[in-house]
Amino acid sequence: MSAASADRFRHEALMYGSREEFLAGTLPFIRDGVRSGEPVLVVESPEKIGMLRAALGDDASAVIFADMAEVGANPARIIPAWQDFVSQHGAGAKRLRGIGEPIWLGRSADELAECQRHESLLNVAFASGRPWWLLCPYDTSQLAADVIDEARRSHEFVCVEGTAGVSDGFRGVDACGAGFDAALPEPPDRTPWIVFDADRLIALRRAVSRFAYATGLSAGRATELATAVNEVATNSVVHGGGKGTLRMWKDGGTLLCEVSDGGRYDRPLADRERPLADASGPGGLWLANQLCDLVQIRSHDQGTVVRLHVRDPLPSGERAG
Amino acid sequence: MDDLFNAAGVGDAVYADRHLVVTRTTNPFGLRFAGEIDVTNSSAVGQAIRLVSADSPWPHVDLSRLSFCDVSGIRALVEAARELGDSGRLLLHGLPRQLETVMRVTGWSSMPALTLCACGEMT
Numbered sequence: 001m002s003a004a005s006a007d008r009f010r011h012e013a014l015m016y017g018s019r020e021e022f023l024a025g026t027l028p029f030i031r032d033g034v035r036s037g038e039p040v041l042v043v044e045s046p047e048k049i050g051m052l053r054a055a056l057g058d059d060a061s062a063v064i065f066a067d068m069a070e071v072g073a074n075p076a077r078i079i080p081a082w083q084d085f086v087s088q089h090g091a092g093a094k095r096l097r098g099i100g101e102p103i104w105l106g107r108s109a110d111e112l113a114e115c116q117r118h119e120s121l122l123n124v125a126f127a128s129g130r131p132w133w134l135l136c137p138y139d140t141s142q143l144a145a146d147v148i149d150e151a152r153r154s155h156e157f158v159c160v161e162g163t164a165g166v167s168d169g170f171r172g173v174d175a176c177g178a179g180f181d182a183a184l185p186e187p188p189d190r191t192p193w194i195v196f197d198a199d200r201l202i203a204l205r206r207a208v209s210r211f212a213y214a215t216g217l218s219a220g221r222a223t224e225l226a227t228a229v230n231e232v233a234t235n236s237v238v239h240g241g242g243k244g245t246l247r248m249w250k251d252g253g254t255l256l257c258e259v260s261d262g263g264r265y266d267r268p269l270a271d272r273e274r275p276l277a278d279a280s281g282p283g284g285l286w287l288a289n290q291l292c293d294l295v296q297i298r299s300h301d302q303g304t305v306v307r308l309h310v311r312d313p314l315p316s317g318e319r320a321g
Numbered sequence: 322m323d324d325l326f327n328a329a330g331v332g333d334a335v336y337a338d339r340h341l342v343v344t345r346t347t348n349p350f351g352l353r354f355a356g357e358i359d360v361t362n363s364s365a366v367g368q369a370i371r372l373v374s375a376d377s378p379w380p381h382v383d384l385s386r387l388s389f390c391d392v393s394g395i396r397a398l399v400e401a402a403r404e405l406g407d408s409g410r411l412l413l414h415g416l417p418r419q420l421e422t423v424m425r426v427t428g429w430s431s432m433p434a435l436t437l438c439a440c441g442e443m444t
Contacts, residue, residue, distance in 0.1 A: 220418070274428075
């Protein structure tokens with residue numbers, strides 16, 4: 001593997017088609033890191049973590065492991081987790097290493113779109129700062145060809161069958177941070193909409209709580225969703241031209257709330273910037289990402305759309321009071 | 322909203338709008354917020370606290386009747402707490418679950434100037 005980028009962030013996709021190829025690509029990477037005294041964080045499925053622990057033997061004790069299903073259930077929470085790792089373990093280290101597999105078969109179409117956005121934004125988030133090497137395994141035996149193609153566009157390096165090199169398809173850091181306007185699936189016909197301004201925020205919160213509770217969300221989750229929608233709607237009021245539109249609908253077990261306004265969304269990482277420990281506090285989109293299962297932001301010439309997803313983890317009949 | 326006014330005892334109000342009433346409390350000394358705080362009225366939070374902090378650097382604040390508080394409202398509480406100076410504290414009572422959640426998620430629950438007070442019910 002090339003060490004040409006040892007002084008900066010190296011974002012590399014690892015293509016694997018079998019358990020053997022996965023181990024052949026990840027084990028030397030981890031062992032080299034451990035032996036060079038580099039901090040290593042592996043964010044993977046519990047199954048793969050078990051596999052790696054067993055194969056690493058004593059070296060496993062020098063590695064930090066985390067469950068990607070927890071860290072990256074909402075993919076917008078993954079960059080802050082990597083930032084924590086780099087800032088907490090980077091002092092004095094020449095370089096750090098990470099393995100992260102955010103995309104697996106079974107991610108919904110919406111989750112996949114946001115995971116792919118996340119992979120692109122990693123290049124922006126770590127364009128400057130401490131040097132570290134992130135290896136992102138992609139299972140070519142399970143994932144669709146267009147998912148693999150996109151990985152070649154979002155990673156500057158790609159490793160196939162043990163050979164790493166520059167990815168010809170990489171779209172570049174600037175394009176990774178450019179506005180995102182990929183189409184979102186349309187809500188059902190005749191989905192009602194509510195126009196709001198500052199004075200209608202209170203009515204908006206009531207409407208969201210009522211809708212969420214009526215569709216089976218627990219009271220606690222309904223309040224959290226209303227809190228998240230209120231923050232996003234407040235952005236519309238303060239930064240998005242003073243007003244906006246809310247639509248709410250249900251898709252299977254997922255509740256969706258969409259806020260659109262005429263504002264511009266031009267800071268690509270604004271929704272995943274950890275708030276500073278001072279009085280300025282977080283942006284509304286950070287809060288939305290912590291309270292919701294998925295947040296989709298799309299910016300168009302006409303404005304910005306923010307779609308919040310909440311799944312109800314409770315089986316029906318277990319609705320909490 | 323009439324219920325809110327009556328419950329809060331609007332005669333003692335230092336601030337009132339259509340969905341928030343702020344009243345003085347005497348035992349312990351401080352303020353009670355009842356209703357909802359969002360971007361339309363969060364500026365009143367700091368003004369109200371400044372009103373009582375002139376008399377005490379450790380004002381008590383009863384939030385138990387606050388049914389909603391957005392990030393701008395908590396930011397206003399945090400800023401007001403900081404204005405009390407290094408030794409000042411905003412002593413919070415009856416933190417509702419919604420507020421607790423937002424403070425945890427925003428990282429504000431670890432602010433030393435905001436202290437949860439267990440000295441009992443405020444009147």
